[in-house]
Amino acid sequence: MQRNKKKKARRHPNSSHLETSVINPVLFAIFAFATCGGYSGGLRLSVDCVNKTDSNLSIDVAFAYPFRLHQVTFEVPTCEGKEREKLALTGDSSSSAEFFVTVAVFAFLYSLAATVVYIFFQNKYRENNRGPLIDFIVTVVFSFLWLVGSSAWAKGLSDVKVATDPKEVLLLMSACKQPSNKCMAVHSPVMSSLNTSVVFGFLNFILWAGNIWFVFKETGWHSSGQRYLSEPMEKHSSSYSQGRYAQDSYGSGGGSGQQASLEPSSDEFGQQPSGPASFANPI
Numbered sequence: 001m002q003r004n005k006k007k008k009a010r011r012h013p014n015s016s017h018l019e020t021s022v023i024n025p026v027l028f029a030i031f032a033f034a035t036c037g038g039y040s041g042g043l044r045l046s047v048d049c050v051n052k053t054d055s056n057l058s059i060d061v062a063f064a065y066p067f068r069l070h071q072v073t074f075e076v077p078t079c080e081g082k083e084r085e086k087l088a089l090t091g092d093s094s095s096s097a098e099f100f101v102t103v104a105v106f107a108f109l110y111s112l113a114a115t116v117v118y119i120f121f122q123n124k125y126r127e128n129n130r131g132p133l134i135d136f137i138v139t140v141v142f143s144f145l146w147l148v149g150s151s152a153w154a155k156g157l158s159d160v161k162v163a164t165d166p167k168e169v170l171l172l173m174s175a176c177k178q179p180s181n182k183c184m185a186v187h188s189p190v191m192s193s194l195n196t197s198v199v200f201g202f203l204n205f206i207l208w209a210g211n212i213w214f215v216f217k218e219t220g221w222h223s224s225g226q227r228y229l230s231e232p233m234e235k236h237s238s239s240y241s242q243g244r245y246a247q248d249s250y251g252s253g254g255g256s257g258q259q260a261s262l263e264p265s266s267d268e269f270g271q272q273p274s275g276p277a278s279f280a281n282p283i
């Protein structure tokens, strides 16, 4: 993820580059799992019976991650004497919520580990091109998981919203079927942090999917001529400082070991009848 910034950070350990490079993927993952996994909320209802002594004007229903709503029980008056009935919310969004949080936690751990490897074990990362290869595969897999996890959780959240809507919960109560009893929603659960978690899920997907290209460039699978082409492309997305790999390994002349290990792979891929290679050769 965002190798270029990390590379700069390595050269200037005290600069702010280090912070920005670590923060982007790591912090986005933290936001995603904290806003979902840390959630607890509740709603409040009031049941005002004809016989006031039976009423309960503040019935609280609390729920939290992982949203096994069918296990959330609460007692409400039936408005027939002191009798009460035990009710439960409907639905279970735990599988999508847990899947989402699991993806976020592993994405967090991976981007943290990748950052450490990239900053401190640069040469090992380059060895046999294995680091970039693994990084590429993992980034593709995580992009997919973010998309699936965020979509599933978006659906799970919409179920949670319906099941915890006070108006829906009132329909479960037998007392509220009698028009003479007054049933009211006092307050609805606050869902803003869960909405945020879905937004961050999709932002993470965009972040990781966008990084596929940059990690792909690190694998050396594209032709070595790509470095000429990368310059006009830089204008497209200035948020990523790209062209880094080509500039760093060919331009600076440092790290001769890296260069040696990369030359064979460049040749290997230069043989492919790929567009960029033939395009760049005349230059």
Ligand SMILES: *[C@@H]1O[C@H](CO)[C@@H](O)[C@H](O)[C@H]1NC(C)=O
Residues within 6 Å of the ligand: 055, 056, 057, 058, 059, 060, 061, 074, 075
């Ligand atoms: C009303 O319901 C709440 C639970 O939501 C309960 O703690 C409280 O004791 C009930 N009040 C009465 C008067 O039954």
Ligand SMILES: *[C@@H]1O[C@H](CO)[C@@H](O)[C@H](O)[C@H]1NC(C)=O
Residues within 6 Å of the ligand: 051, 053, 054, 081, 082
């Ligand atoms: C109201 O409830 C009390 C105690 O539960 C009972 O004694 C009374 O008869 C009830 N009143 C009516 C109108 O149902």
